[in-house]
Amino acid sequence: MKALYTIISLLWLLSCVLSCKKETKEIPYQPTPYEIDIPFGFPTKLNIPENNPMTVEGVELGRYLFYDGRLSGRTHPDSLMSCATCHRQERSFEAGIDHPDFPGGFPHGLTGLQTHHVMLPMINLVWNSTGYGWNGFLYPDNPDPQLRNLEDFVRLAVLASDEMDGDTTRIKNLFQSLNGYPELFEKAFGSSQITFTHIEKAIAQFIRTLISADSRFDKYMRGELQLSPSELNGYVLFTTEEGADCFHCHGGFGNPLFTTHLYYNDGKDTLFTDPMDRFSITGDPMDIGAYKATTMRNIELQGPYMHDGRFETLDDVIDFYSTAVVNSPSISPLMHHVANGGVRLTPTEREDLLSFIRTLRDDSFLTNPNFNKPEHFPDEE
Amino acid sequence: MFLIKINITLFTLIGILVVSGCTSKTETPESTTGKLTLHFDHEIEQAPIVFDTMRYTNAAGNKYLVNEIQYFISDVTLHHTDGRKIPLDAWEDIHYVDTDLPDTHDYLFKDEIEPGDYTRLSFTFGINEVKNQTLMFVNPPESFMFWPDNLGGGYHYMKLNGKWLNPSNQVVPFDFHLGIGQIYYSYPDSITSFVQNYFTVELPQSAFSITANQTTNIELVMQVENWFQSPNLYDHNTWGGDIMQNQEAMILGVKNGWDVFKVKNINTK
Numbered sequence: 001m002k003a004l005y006t007i008i009s010l011l012w013l014l015s016c017v018l019s020c021k022k023e024t025k026e027i028p029y030q031p032t033p034y035e036i037d038i039p040f041g042f043p044t045k046l047n048i049p050e051n052n053p054m055t056v057e058g059v060e061l062g063r064y065l066f067y068d069g070r071l072s073g074r075t076h077p078d079s080l081m082s083c084a085t086c087h088r089q090e091r092s093f094e095a096g097i098d099h100p101d102f103p104g105g106f107p108h109g110l111t112g113l114q115t116h117h118v119m120l121p122m123i124n125l126v127w128n129s130t131g132y133g134w135n136g137f138l139y140p141d142n143p144d145p146q147l148r149n150l151e152d153f154v155r156l157a158v159l160a161s162d163e164m165d166g167d168t169t170r171i172k173n174l175f176q177s178l179n180g181y182p183e184l185f186e187k188a189f190g191s192s193q194i195t196f197t198h199i200e201k202a203i204a205q206f207i208r209t210l211i212s213a214d215s216r217f218d219k220y221m222r223g224e225l226q227l228s229p230s231e232l233n234g235y236v237l238f239t240t241e242e243g244a245d246c247f248h249c250h251g252g253f254g255n256p257l258f259t260t261h262l263y264y265n266d267g268k269d270t271l272f273t274d275p276m277d278r279f280s281i282t283g284d285p286m287d288i289g290a291y292k293a294t295t296m297r298n299i300e301l302q303g304p305y306m307h308d309g310r311f312e313t314l315d316d317v318i319d320f321y322s323t324a325v326v327n328s329p330s331i332s333p334l335m336h337h338v339a340n341g342g343v344r345l346t347p348t349e350r351e352d353l354l355s356f357i358r359t360l361r362d363d364s365f366l367t368n369p370n371f372n373k374p375e376h377f378p379d380e381e
Numbered sequence: 382m383f384l385i386k387i388n389i390t391l392f393t394l395i396g397i398l399v400v401s402g403c404t405s406k407t408e409t410p411e412s413t414t415g416k417l418t419l420h421f422d423h424e425i426e427q428a429p430i431v432f433d434t435m436r437y438t439n440a441a442g443n444k445y446l447v448n449e450i451q452y453f454i455s456d457v458t459l460h461h462t463d464g465r466k467i468p469l470d471a472w473e474d475i476h477y478v479d480t481d482l483p484d485t486h487d488y489l490f491k492d493e494i495e496p497g498d499y500t501r502l503s504f505t506f507g508i509n510e511v512k513n514q515t516l517m518f519v520n521p522p523e524s525f526m527f528w529p530d531n532l533g534g535g536y537h538y539m540k541l542n543g544k545w546l547n548p549s550n551q552v553v554p555f556d557f558h559l560g561i562g563q564i565y566y567s568y569p570d571s572i573t574s575f576v577q578n579y580f581t582v583e584l585p586q587s588a589f590s591i592t593a594n595q596t597t598n599i600e601l602v603m604q605v606e607n608w609f610q611s612p613n614l615y616d617h618n619t620w621g622g623d624i625m626q627n628q629e630a631m632i633l634g635v636k637n638g639w640d641v642f643k644v645k646n647i648n649t650k
Contacts, residue, residue, distance in 0.1 A: 043520045044520060130521075240532065241626055242623070243569075252529055253529070254528070254530075254536070255524050255527055333449075333555070335554055
């Protein structure tokens with residue numbers, strides 16, 4: 001009886017030890033939440049999908065993928081293409097008019113096909129909840145669940161024949177074979193088995209960290225510096241109906257995103273032939289010839305301007321809004337100066353307005369080391 | 382044996398207490414207060430607005446269309462038959478309405494309202510100077526209503542955007558925007574003072590009752606043409622496309638605003 005008791009006790013002890021061992025063997029998936037600091041005056045509501053919460057590990061992985069030319073699914077030096085091929089940090093994550101491979105700032109894909117529209121800046125997109133793209137074809141409550149958010153934009157860019165012309169299976173297999181990447185996926189998403197969904201999510205997380213909120217105007221808003229008289233007069237022009245009247249669409253102190261992320265026909269044309277304007281999404285005749293109002297942040301680096309890149313310089317843009325606005329049935333009601341052809345700025349006013357717009361350049365964003373190309377990719381370390 | 386009896390009695394008492402405690406938790410006390418909601422509709426010539434269509438003529442004879450209307454109302458106050466004024470501000474004391482955003486057409490008060498008879502309700506069109514502070518709304522769509530600081534700051538009270546047929550037979554935009562006005566020493570550079578243009582809307586035909594445990598819904602309608610007709614004739618040909626820096630024009634709209642809202646229906650459910 002005593003022996004039986006001893007055996008039972010030993011078995012019980014053994015089972016305890018084994019169960020403890022089992023517990024310590026499983027490392028739970030616990031990524032570190034990535035907290036976004038809301039800059040002064042910025043919206044507190046963020047566009048972060050519930051199924052893709054921001055994590056430090058996800059953002060780190062996303063940054064590698066954003067810059068890795070093998071995202072095209074190819075390894076030959078002539079066939080590499082990453083997000084950063086077009087989205088250059090020094091140009092506020094646009095191509096910029098001085099892009100070495102895209103003359104005039106008109107990007108084309110690996111196949112040589114030019115994109116339908118020029119690029120939009122890739123900044124402060126975590127605050128964009130109304131739609132991505134010039135016509136807003138990606139929006140959160142789109143009936144098509146494949147066309148809703150930044151994650152979908154990543155996939156579309158990879159697949160598009162005028163961009164990477166890629167194949168998702170080939171891409172995920174390629175990254176699966178690269179040393180270091182499976183471990184980063186494990187840390188970010190709890191599995192070293194790479195899926196294209198995780199690739200989309202990681203890149204989208206990185207893009208959501210691209211926040212520009214430290215321009216000279218931001219410092220002025222925070223009371224850290226004073227603007228020059230010309231810059232201040234430019235701001236008054238920017239925010240008055242009798243001045244340049246930019247603020248209703250492009251924000252200001254009360255809307256520091258410097259865009260509404262909404263769509264306007266701003267009076268560029270009288271004939272409309274673009275099959276990819278806002279009307280193509282909504283079917284609303286008032287959206288004919290309407291496109292997204294771009295953010296004015298870093299705008300001096302983002303030429304060429306307008307959806308079709310028709311203006312090379314900011315001077316050209318100001319000239320247009322000053323004297324060349326034309327009427328059409330779908331012109332935005334906010335373009336109330338159309339009867340005069342525009343806002344009719346004097347040469348001094350033009351200069352002052354330009355001076356103010358230049359205060360929206362955020363040099364610390366353009367050189368932020370957290371946003372630039374990593375020194376090494378995971379398989380090179 | 383005596384100890385066992387005591388234990389049985391004790392457990393029985395505890396059991397009764399536990400059971401009675403549970404029972405009282407699951408009971409919902411009968412509400413002694415009622416709720417109120419406001420619903421906003423927008424009409425011209427006593428019919429829902431047909432937006433973006435040049436089909437209306439205002440009192441000044443301007444043919445016009447309406448594209449969108451966005452505005453704030455605030456400080457809703459109930460006037461009890463006993464003379465008390467009861468502000469509804471338990472949760473949201475400023476409400477944004479946007480003709481393009483149906484969710485904004487209902488103003489749901491969280492206030493617990495005393496049952497009884499009320500002679501009318503009133504509210505502020507716009508936002509008073511104490512509350513109308515720049516950056517108090519940082520999220521869209523309210524933040525898109527900001528009124529530049531150099532023009533007085535805070536937020537537009539209203540953006541009524543449309544187009545009219547001008548004397549040259551051109552369809553051109555008008556932005557009938559109300560907010561803080563400016564008095565200029567030398568237009569448009571030297572502002573000497575600002576004018577608070579918000580105003581109180583009284584709804585004399587809005588007697589209603591609040592019943593315990595029920596929600597009273599008051600349907601209001603903005604009769605858009607009234608902005609342009611009484612007591613002041615507002616002519617787009619005179620005032621042009623923009624009035625944010627024109628107090629003379631804004632005040633006409635403000636004075637006309639007294640009878641823009643009407644009670645359309647009151648029901649309880």
